[in-house]
Amino acid sequence: MEWRLFEGLSDAQRQSLAEATRRRTFARGEVLFHEGDAADSIHQIRSGAVAIRVTTQSGDLCMLDVLGPGETFGELGLLVTHRTRTATAMAVEPTETRALAYSSFDALRRADASVDRLMVRMLADHVDRLSHRLLEALYVSVERRVARRLLDLVEVYGDGTGAPVRIPLAQREIAELAGGSRPTVNEILGRLSHQGAVSLGRGQLEVLDRAVLERRAGR
Structure with a gap:
């Protein structure tokens, strides 16, 4: 299962990043990271499912999405200078991910400026998904x-x-x-x-x- 993040990269770039990933496993109910934690990696789900939650103004956690195999999360940490998690990720069943350290991705960016196009695409995809959800909230029953x-x-x-x-x-x-x-x-x-x-x-x-x-x- 190849990362969507790697689409558009050369074979050598994909191989370099793939070798930098590491396998992570999580039990059902285990938190992968908390909102506000230092952001240090991107995850791709290999098996299982992960719930994405954010804190409401009242202090409660609200589930925004559930992601399954092949989906990537944690990439927003690449796009902000303070690099802290914007949401909490929790395994809702036994889950395996492949984690890529931001330092590995940054090294590739420094070596090849064209990699920044991947970040732009990730941001565009994220905005598009949020825009659709906002329209639903406003206009769909x-x-x-x-x-x-x-x-x-x-x-x-x-x-x-x-x-x-x-x-x-x-x-x-x-x-x-x-x-x-x-x-x-x-x-x-x-x-x-x-x-x-x-x-x-x-x-x-x-x-x-x-x-x-x-x-x-x-x-």
Whole structure:
């Protein structure tokens, strides 16, 4: 599994960075790093899943996203001078990553100024993702957002066979991802359960019928 970060680099550059990565493993519930920690590496998920959380004004942690195999996180540390983590990353199941130290990436940047284009692309991708989420929050109903986040999670936890997909997240966490209140999202999930789209359990749910979710998501 090659890093998307390496796309556009020469074979020699990719090999140099690949050799600089190191394997990291995390148990379910283990924090990879905390918001405000010194940022010293980028991670790519090889297996498992990682939740990205930020602190609200009230001091609570809110889940913004769940990332799966092949996805990269921690790259914003490359783009800020103070290099501190802007969010908390936590393994939501046993997870393996490959970590690349910023010092290794910086060494390549100093040797080849064209590598800065990778940073611009990473920033553009991040802004694009945030812009889409902001538009959803402003103009898309909570019901549609819940369906979209469930479909996103199917991509993280599914095996591509179309079989039912178990998502090990509580309804509270689904509400955080969808940007809705817990009572409202619980009601929406209840309706989806009655329609046979999902099965609800303690601290988890199972997606049974993606076609229903796709209709509700407006896709």
